[in-house]
Amino acid sequence: MELETHLSKYFTLAFTHKSMGLEMREKLAINSSATLKEFLQTIKNHCPNIKECMVLSTCNRFEIYASLKHGAHANEQKSALLKILAQNKKMSVSDLEKCVLMSVDESAVHHVFSVCSSLDSLVVGETQITGQMKNAYKFAFEEKFCSKDLTRLLHFAFKCAAKVRNLTGISKQGVSISSVAVKEALNIFEKERIKDKKALVIGLGEMAQLVIKHLLNKQFEALILGRNEAKFEDFIKELEEPKKVSFQNIENLNAYINEYQLLFCATSSPHFIVQNDMLKETIFRRFWFDLAVPRNIEKPVLDNIFLYSVDDLEPMVRENVENRQESRTKAYEIVGLATMEFYQWIQSLEVEPLIKDLRELARISAQKELQKALKKRYVPKEYESNIEKILHNAFNTFLHHPTIALKKNAQKEESDVLVGAIKNLFNLDKSSANHAQNLNLYKCEYYEE
Structure with a gap:
């Protein structure tokens, strides 16, 4: 087998x-x-x-x-x-x-x-x-x-x-897709000599919130378009300058889409949020960053709109990679x-329960034989306690070397084969509650870093 x-x-x-x-x-x-x-x-x-x-x-x-x-x-x-x-x-x-x-x-x-x-x-x-x-x-x-x-x-x-x-x-520099996008937007504003540092942000998820924080760090003001004003109110409590951020329902997108030179879009929508039929000609150039996958912005038909996707940001990231x-x-x-x-660690998780199982099996076997001997009056009842101690010491001595060897071999690649062999030999796969894995023992604390 x-x-x-x-x-x-x-x-x-x-x-x-x-x-x-x-x-x-x-x-x-x-x-x-x-x-x-x-x-x-x-x-x-x-x-x-x-x-x-x-x-x-x-x-x-x-x-x-x-x-x-x-x-x-x-x-x-x-x-x-x-x-x-x-x-x-x-x-x-x-x-x-x-x-x-x-x-x-x-x-x-x-x-x-x-x-x-x-x-x-x-x-x-x-x-x-x-x-x-x-x-x-x-x-x-x-x-x-x-x-x-x-x-x-x-x-x-x-x-x-x-x-x-x-x-x-x-991670000390706190670089992310959102920070790279905001940094590029700032570079564009400086090159274009745009003084009105205002941005339109569509979405209020994790990516959009990071964008907003980076914008505020670069002294921008932001209008957020979203669906959940209560979520917005909770979010601005985290900000040092909440007055620089305002909120409108995304249903008002048409009223604002042609008013801003800078746009960031990051929602979980599987469809385009910004579509060409919403667009009007403007005298100013516009710079849009679509940070969503799937993309939220339909490819603009107007010549004075410059659209950056996640993949377009890759060249801007290379310098970061080289520096790190x-x-x-x-x-x-x-x-x-x-x-x-x-x-x-995984191997040790297999070995420790096995050692407990072996000791428990030895204890049960010794106790079973002692009870037989007492029942048949091979030994007097008053000797039971002393005999239990002798048997306990005997199986501890017997299992001492195997225990040391198992712990030592837990660090080796072949330990899983050894564990499997011992479990088969002693029929331990289902014999003990110790073998049942308690998930809480290894529970992943996904709320902590």
């Missing part, structure tokens, strides 16, 4: 800004909870060899993180997922195949840690990705699409990301170490 290995088989599929253009990323993007739940349920229904699954969908990446059942082949899961994606998103499998990066086991863990630590981001060191991963994990966990395996993985990923930030200073090369090198060292430590 083949021994089952007890380490989880981790698996990732990634479509990112490095491998796929904005137009294709738009098709993959999932921007609503209902759509995400439906997609995860489709995977659960059609991929029986996937134990747990979550999806990370941002403006720069669409990624699937999963743990596979024992014996599952990664390439088969990849093919199944690409078919689901192709059908779900009305794309061809061949187009997806050209752009996807698959990672398995240690490579998958390393990839997740790198993404969470913002080393794979368009803007290296931006902190928004960690929050996005926490939200993606939280959703999958609460909807019961992921459990022990991905909880352990993400728990360690968040620890790794915090360590990278603290030890490298890679030393920090990146150190960060990758931390991620590599964290990947090794993760597997050591």
Whole structure:
């Protein structure tokens, strides 16, 4: 009989800004909870060899993180997922195949840690990705699409990301897509000698809020168009200069769209918010930044409107990447170490319950034989307590060397095979409550960094 290995088989599929253009990323993007739940349920229904699954969908990446059942082949899961994606998103499998990066086991863990630590981001060191991963994990966990395996993985990923930030200073400049966009807008205003520093911001989600904060830091005033005024009132409590920000319902978009030279748009809408039939000729040039995926702004037909998408900001990011090369090198060292430590930790989680199970099995066996001896009057009842102590010392002595060896081997790659062999030999797979994994023990604190 083949021994089952007890380490989880981790698996990732990634479509990112490095491998796929904005137009294709738009098709993959999932921007609503209902759509995400439906997609995860489709995977659960059609991929029986996937134990747990979550999806990370941002403006720069669409990624699937999963743990596979024992014996599952990664390439088969990849093919199944690409078919689901192709059908779900009305794309061809061949187009997806050209752009996807698959990672398995240690490579998958390393990839997740790198993404969470913002080393794979368009803007290296931006902190928004960690929050996005926490939200993606939280959703999958609460909807019961992921459990022990991905909880352990993400728990360690968040620890790794915090360590990278603290030890490298890679995030100190607070660079993000939103800050790069605002910086470029400021450069444009200086070149164009525009003195009226006012901006129109459509949306009030995380990206839009970051844009507003960066605008205020650069002494801009902002009008926000959104749907939820109560959310706006809560948001401005965080601002140092709330009087520089005002709010109008997005239904009034037509009244403002032609009044501002600077526009930022970042909503979760799957459709165009700003359309050409809203536009009027103006005597001034306009500069628009569409930070949403899918895009929120239809390509303008007017010549004096200059539109920047997420991908258009990439050249402006390169300088940031070059400046942070030393920090990146150190960060990758931390991620590599964290990947090794993760597997050591996982292996130790298998070993500790096994040691408890072995000791409990020895105690039960010794107690059972003692009770037999007492019942048959092989030993007097008054000796029971002393005999229990002798037996306890005996099985402790007997298990001392195996316990030391198991703890020592927990640091080695073959420990999962050793654990599996011992569990099979002693029939421990279902024998003890200690073996049942208590998820709370490894609960991922997704609200903390």
